[in-house]
Amino acid sequence: MMNKEETLVVFSGGQDSTTCLFWAIKHFKKVYALSFLYGQKHQKEVEYARAIAQEAGVEFEAKDVSFIAELGRNSLTDISIQMDEEQPVGSFPNTFVPGRNLFFLSVAAVYAREKGINHLVTGVSQTDFSGYPDCRDGFIKSLNVTLNLAMDEQFVIHTPLMWIDKAQTWALADELGVLQLVRTKTLTCYNGEMGDGCGHCPACKLRREGLETYLATKK
């Protein structure tokens, strides 16, 4: 049934959302990719995202939502704050941008509504959620209901990665035929290095460990 419909993927050009983009291409008739500029330190990630979308043959748009960065102090958008390398005990890492997924998905929903699209795809995962509350399943489902009530619509938020870990995400990319593309052309690294990245930030560690686990099981 979904194959007859259109969908909008919240797309950063990282490992997770790129895997979701190809998942969406497999399951929907037409796919749109939406990226966000929000004052992140590595704005070039939007250009990497655009290149991947072009290679995948999907319509791409980048929206400026830089108001998000002004709302709360965090190390992803404020260059005066050093990023946490380890998660502080009992609190979020300072890479947490308060309400980020709330705003991304809300903007995506309004944008999708304008195009007559009611399917949304996001790469959030509760399994590897790194302490961010806005990656949890309960939040996404609550937001789905809130968006429907806000606009009297019937949005459906899809989260193909919600219950799988990084190794399984690599397996999914492989199944979709894009393991090499995801490995070499996506940006996950907090220090802005494409592909295998800097190797020592939390995002690189998680990504590498997942890949090693997946490749070990594949042998």
Add this chain to the structure above:
Amino acid sequence: MMNKEETLVVFSGGQDSTTCLFWAIKHFKKVYALSFLYGQKHQKEVEYARAIAQEAGVEFEAKDVSFIAELGRNSLTDISIQMDEEQPVGSFPNTFVPGRNLFFLSVAAVYAREKGINHLVTGVSQTDFSGYPDCRDGFIKSLNVTLNLAMDEQFVIHTPLMWIDKAQTWALADELGVLQLVRTKTLTCYNGEMGDGCGHCPACKLRREGLETYLATKK
């Protein structure tokens, strides 16, 4: 209990949010007022709001959220569209800004969190909701849960006007000792005229009929 706590009022300087501002002053230890610039045709409403906040002795801030206006076409922010004078049958009036209260309250919550405030006040009313889905009680409650899950917080959204009509809102203003202030210094009119307004837009009609009803019962 609330008298020991602080609250943030989503404040436009209109009849409803001004009444809520004085309701909040009565019930909380300290009150903050937050206004939004979102490309509305009557930007001076923010200056009226600032003047009322000053008179009430509450801290005031205006945030630019003009990204909202770019998301969906509507007659409140797009000067090329004539505002509906009557509500179209079976649809929203074209003054509906998709997701407006979703974004206002989400931004307010992030802002409140930064200040250590967890009480939010909004003047939405299901009784006079004019067909806007984002003024309904179910939406506000769903959003409250969503905000709590998004940021792992315990926000409480107060809606003192949810179940009262315009006449009862005038009665509340009178009870709070601000009937004259609300009548003469607030801006509700879609055509940007303060106090009693243009008299013929839907907002003016609703406001006037409520006032007449209230004054008739008072005699």
